[in-house]
Each structure stands twice: as C-alpha cells, then as structure tokens.
Amino acid sequence: MPEIPENHSKVSGGSSVTLEVPSPELDDSSGSSSRERFIEQALHDYESPLIGYAFTLLNDIDSARDVVQDTFLRLCRQDPAKVQDQLKAWLFTVCRNRAFDVLRKEKRTEPLEEIHWQKVAGPGLQPDERLDLQERLAQLRSLLSHLTPNQREVIILKFQQGLTYQEIHQVTSLSTSNIGFLIHAGLRRLRDSLPDDLLS
Amino acid sequence: MRLYPEDPRLSAYALGELDAEEAAAVESAAAADPSLQQVIDDSAAMQGLLEKRLAIRPVSMLPKQRENVLRASQGELRLERPAAFASFCEIMKPRLIPAAAVLVLSAATLILLQMPDDEAPPLAQKSPPTQAPVAAAEPPPPLKPTPPWSPHRGSVKVADFPTFQVPIQVGSGNLDLIRKSILDEEKLPAVKQVRLEEILNAFPLRLNGVTALAKRPAGNWHPDNRDSGITSHLATLSTEMIACPWKPSATLLLVSLRGNAQADCEAKLVFRPNPSTVLRYRLLGSTSDTGEPAASSSSRLAAKAATTLAIEIEPSGADLDFGALEWFINSAQAPSISLMRNDEAEPSNDARFAVLACTYAQWLAGEQVGFIDADIVAALAREVASGKLEADRVEFLSIIDKSLHL
Numbered sequence: 377m378p379e380i381p382e383n384h385s386k387v388s389g390g391s392s393v394t395l396e397v398p399s400p401e402l403d404d405s406s407g408s409s410s411r412e413r414f415i416e417q418a419l420h421d422y423e424s425p426l427i428g429y430a431f432t433l434l435n436d437i438d439s440a441r442d443v444v445q446d447t448f449l450r451l452c453r454q455d456p457a458k459v460q461d462q463l464k465a466w467l468f469t470v471c472r473n474r475a476f477d478v479l480r481k482e483k484r485t486e487p488l489e490e491i492h493w494q495k496v497a498g499p500g501l502q503p504d505e506r507l508d509l510q511e512r513l514a515q516l517r518s519l520l521s522h523l524t525p526n527q528r529e530v531i532i533l534k535f536q537q538g539l540t541y542q543e544i545h546q547v548t549s550l551s552t553s554n555i556g557f558l559i560h561a562g563l564r565r566l567r568d569s570l571p572d573d574l575l576s
Numbered sequence: 577m578r579l580y581p582e583d584p585r586l587s588a589y590a591l592g593e594l595d596a597e598e599a600a601a602v603e604s605a606a607a608a609d610p611s612l613q614q615v616i617d618d619s620a621a622m623q624g625l626l627e628k629r630l631a632i633r634p635v636s637m638l639p640k641q642r643e644n645v646l647r648a649s650q651g652e653l654r655l656e657r658p659a660a661f662a663s664f665c666e667i668m669k670p671r672l673i674p675a676a677a678v679l680v681l682s683a684a685t686l687i688l689l690q691m692p693d694d695e696a697p698p699l700a701q702k703s704p705p706t707q708a709p710v711a712a713a714e715p716p717p718p719l720k721p722t723p724p725w726s727p728h729r730g731s732v733k734v735a736d737f738p739t740f741q742v743p744i745q746v747g748s749g750n751l752d753l754i755r756k757s758i759l760d761e762e763k764l765p766a767v768k769q770v771r772l773e774e775i776l777n778a779f780p781l782r783l784n785g786v787t788a789l790a791k792r793p794a795g796n797w798h799p800d801n802r803d804s805g806i807t808s809h810l811a812t813l814s815t816e817m818i819a820c821p822w823k824p825s826a827t828l829l830l831v832s833l834r835g836n837a838q839a840d841c842e843a844k845l846v847f848r849p850n851p852s853t854v855l856r857y858r859l860l861g862s863t864s865d866t867g868e869p870a871a872s873s874s875s876r877l878a879a880k881a882a883t884t885l886a887i888e889i890e891p892s893g894a895d896l897d898f899g900a901l902e903w904f905i906n907s908a909q910a911p912s913i914s915l916m917r918n919d920e921a922e923p924s925n926d927a928r929f930a931v932l933a934c935t936y937a938q939w940l941a942g943e944q945v946g947f948i949d950a951d952i953v954a955a956l957a958r959e960v961a962s963g964k965l966e967a968d969r970v971e972f973l974s975i976i977d978k979s980l981h982l
Contacts, residue, residue, distance in 0.1 A: 411649055415645065416646070448645040534591070536630040536631070557584045
C-alpha cells in the first residue's frame with residue numbers, strides 16, 4: 377500500500393507527467409532498474425524546484441535540502457506505478473507536509489504570513505548574485521507582501537513552481553474555484569499597485 | 577456568457593486553465609467588452625513578470641543526500657553503481673576509491689616526512705632559478721627567499737613572507753593547449769607550457785566557503801538605482817578550504833574574485849597568514865617562463881570577469897585559524913575574510929573539481945613529483961566523476977583519462 381500524503385487522499389484527478397511506467401525489475405544492460413530510472417528522472421525534474429519551494433517555507437537552505445531528501449526517500453518507498461500519474465503534486469504535497477513538520481518541531485508554527493518568503497528566488501545564489509536579485513526584486517517584494525498568505529502561496533506555487541490549479545488543489549487542499557479567486561484577486565492587486573514601467 | 581472584470585475565469589483563461597468550452601465563452605465575452613480583454617492582457621503580462629522575477633536558480637541537494645536517495649532507489653541489497661566515467665570504471669569500483677585514496681595519501685605522507693624542510697621540487701632542480709622581483713612581499717626580506725610564484729614553485733616560510741600580494745590574472749582560463757596536445761596530437765604537453773592557472777580558470781567555479789562583498793560607498797549609490805541595472809556591489813571574494821590531497825598535513829585555500837555585471841574595477845588581494853599557526857604557504861601556478869607572475873602588475877578586474885587561485889597552506893600545529901585575506905577595490909578596503917577552516921565541512925563539488933584541476937595541472941607540469949602521481953590524479957577524477965557534471969567538465973575528465981593512458 378503506497379503512502380498517501382495527507383492532502384493527497386482528496387485528489388480525484390490531476391495532470392499527467394511524462395515519466396515512464398517503471399517496475400522494480402532489472403531491465404537494461406547497465407543493470408539499473410526502472411525504479412532507479414524513475415527516481416533519477418524525478419530527481420532531475422523536481423529536485424531543484426522542490427528545494428526552492430521548501431526554502432520558501434523554511435527560509436533555511438539546509439533544512440530545505442533535508443526536507444527534499446526525505447521527500448525523495450519516501451518516494452523510493454512508493455510503488456512507482458501508483459504515484460507516477462500525479463508525481464509532481466505528490467512530491468510537492470509530501471514536501472509541504474514535511475516542511476510544516478519541521479516548522480512544528482522547531483515551534484515555528486507561524487502561518488504563512490510569517491514565512492520569510494522574500495528569499496524565494498535566492499537559494500543557491502552567490503552573495504553578489506543574491507544582492508543583485510534582492511535589489512531588483514525589492515519593489516516586487518514590497519508588493520507581494522500586501523497579499524494574503526493564501527494568495528501568496530498559490531501565486532508562488534503557480535508562477536514559481538508552475539503548478540496547475542488542479543495540482544495546487546492537491547498540494548494545498550484549497551478548492552480549484554477558491555484557487556482561481558485567490559490568483560485572480562492576487563494578480564489584480566499586484567497589477568493595480570505596480571508601476572507601468574516595471575510591468576513593461 | 578456575461579462576465580465582469582472580477583470574474584476569476586478571465587485570469588484562468590490567460591493562464592490556460594480553462595477547458596475549450598469555457599475558453600471559447602471567455603473569448604467571446606472579451607471580444608465584446610474591451611475592459612475584459614484588458615484584464616486578460618494584464619493577467620498574461622503579470623504571468624510573464626512573476627515567472628521571470630520568481631524564477632529559481634538550479635540548486636541541488638548535497639552529494640551525500642543525493643547518494644542516499646539513489647541508494648534507496650536501488651534497494652538495500654544492491655551494490656553501489658560504478659562511477660559514470662567509463663574508463664575509470666574499468667580500473668576500480670567506487671567502493672575502493674576511499675581505500676585507494678588513503679593508500680596514496682599515506683604514501684605521500686611517508687615521502688613528506690622524509691623530505692628536507694626546504695624541499696625544492698624537481699622542476700626547479702632541472703632549470704636554474706630566475707631571479708624574480710619580490711615586489712609582492714612586504715616588507716622585503718633581507719635574504720630574498722623564493723617567493724611563492726617563482727620557478728622553484730616551492731613554498732615559503734611565513735617568517736620570511738608575512739604577507740603576500742596575490743597576483744590577479746583575470747581572463748587566464750584556457751584549455752586549448754592541453755586539449756590540442758592530448759586529444760589531437762595524443763601526447764602530453766611540454767611541462768613548460770602547462771599553466772595551472774589557465775587550467776583552473778577554464779571552468780566557472782562557485783566556492784562555498786566564506787564570501788565577502790565590496791560595495792560602493794553609500795553616497796555613490798541609491799536604492800532608486802536598483803531598477804536601472806546599477807547595483808551597489810562592486811566585486812565578490814569567495815573562499816573555500818579543503819584538505820590538500822597530495823600533502824595530507826596541508827590545506828588548500830581556494831579563492832575566487834569576481835567583478836560585478838556593470839563596471840570594471842581595480843582589485844588588490846593580500847594574503848596575511850597567521851604566523852602562529854601557518855608554517856609555510858605556496859601559491860599554485862601563476863608562473864611565466866621568466867619566473868615572474870604573468871600580468872602581476874595588472875589588477876584590473878573587468879565587469880563579469882572572475883579569477884580563481886589556490887594557495888597551499890602548511891600549518892604548524894592543529895590550530896585551523898590560518899589568518900586572513902585582505903582586499904581592496906578601487907583602493908577602498910573591502911571586508912576582509914578570516915581564514916578559519918572547518919575540517920568537518922563537506923567540500924562543494926566545485927572545490928573538489930578545483931582540487932582535481934590543480935592536481936592534474938601540477939602532474940602535467942612535473943611539479944610535486946613524489947607527492948603527485950597518476951594514481952592520485954585518477955582517484956580524484958573518479959571522485960569527481962561520481963557526481964553530476966556539466967559537459968565541459970565531462971570533457972575535462974576525458975582529457976585526464978586520455979592523459980593517464982599516454
């Protein structure tokens with residue numbers, strides 16, 4: 377029985393991903409099994425996005441890496457055939473749950489508005505690159521800070537991580553209609569307070 | 577369908593979230609109402625802006641974490657897979673790499689213990705040393721001992737050179753000579769042609785240790801400039817310290833200096849070893865045929881340019897506080913970096929790669945004979961090959977592989 381993430385049980389559909397259907401048997405001359413290739417492909421596709429996402433929640437790159445390692449270790453215990461169709465949402469859900477576990481353990485139980493999401497675009501950057509980025513993003517950050525926590529989370533999942541409404545629903549348990557409202561209202565609020573030259 | 581600008585289906589349409597039927601309805605409504613079309617256009621523009629501004633640079637787990645995942649994917653009964661570097665796989669299984677490295681390092685240690693205190697590498701014995709200027713040392717020592725960048729390429733005592741102005745050679749990266757000689761002509765290059773600094777700087781390196789930024793004076797920059805492309809930072813100095821593979825008692829200090837994206841600047845870098853903890857040090861490479869550091873008089877750091885160098889530090893005891901790096905940009909002092917080595921820190925992939933480049937270059941140049949041989953180069957290459965590699969680094973490993981078989 378595969379381990380189903382807490383929010384995953386509510387999923388009824390979802391977008392497909394382009395991973396092959398693996399089985400644990402050895403199936404090529406190199407000796408690697410399709411399970412290994414499944415995990416390697418998942419690492420290739422989602423390692424960096426997941427670390428970036430975990431970093432937005434934890435504001436600590438080491439903790440983010442630990443959470444993502446744990447996410448992939450949990451993936452290794454799953455039957456690939458049962459998670460592959462919704463792999464992206466599965467990974468983000470487990471990653472999100474694990475990140476909140478870490479926050480709870482560290483008694484950092486603040487809601488999302490307390491998350492230092494300002495460094496969302498910065499993990500892995502050299503200090504000078506981070507400085508440049510921070511300066512360029514300063515105006516945008518000040519605008520995003522006016523969004524509600526839910527608006528901010530769905531906007532990050534949508535525009536930073538490229539999740540669909542359906543995948544955001546699977547990760548956050550918010551309904552797709554609610555997600556639509558949150559994104560629409562969030563974009564309009566951003567647009568109204570954004571200088572025209574920044575938009576262009 | 578009657579729509580209002582507040583309807584979330586407008587942004588959902590712009591983001592491609594609607595099915596065909598709903599999308600057609602929105603298109604129809606927008607065609608009849610310019611205000612709706614404006615909302616759609618704004619949503620699309622915001623999508624482009626946010627995707628661009630919130631983009632994440634690629635970032636990976638630590639090598640050990642990645643290895644844990646890959647091993648878990650293989651199941652507990654599976655052995656580790658051999659390194660991806662094909663020809664090295666034939667030599668040895670990765671499980672044997674640490675053992676081989678230990679053997680090599682142990683042998684090097686034994687040789688080291690038998691060396692005289694002021695060892696002179698064989699290269700220096702073959703050709704008469706050129707009298708080199710000592711402008712880099714301050715104050716000038718009375719007996720003018722060999723500076724770190726002389727043809728002797730031997731280390732100097734801290735007592736003789738309490739500070740060292742490091743030559744900054746931006747734009748020195750070049751692998752053409754090595755590539756042509758080994759891949760095209762199938763022979764090792766002449767030792768005099770080998771430039772460690774060219775090989776080391778042929779690859780962009782991101783060091784993971786202490787980093788300092790040089791910023792413009794507060795009066796010369798204003799936050800309002802942030803969207804004009806002008807930033808407050810002028811240059812970046814990054815460091816990382818890693819165990820020296822050919823001399824177990826020593827530490828390699830890797831230093832990377834990088835200019836900002838907009839403007840050139842003048843840079844000066846000074847290594848100030850801690851005399852109570854550092855016995856000797858040696859700048860790797862940076863030697864011209866005449867014995868003078870190539871372009872040492874130039875300290876121009878061009879915009880976006882970067883240079884990396886390595887200093888071998890031999891401690892006098894167990895204390896790992898090796899002193900400081902002081903640096904100046906446009907004559908203004910930038911925050912100095914304290915060189916405190918954490919020997920439990922996991923070296924970055926780039927630091928491992930830099931060590932491989934330094935070791936290989938010295939092997940090609942016939943330096944540190946007795947310390948560096950083909951086995952240690954192969955062991956380091958296998959270690960690097962077991963990780964994720966960019967195409968240029970894979971090619972470099974191929975060059976090393978071929979070098980070892982010539």
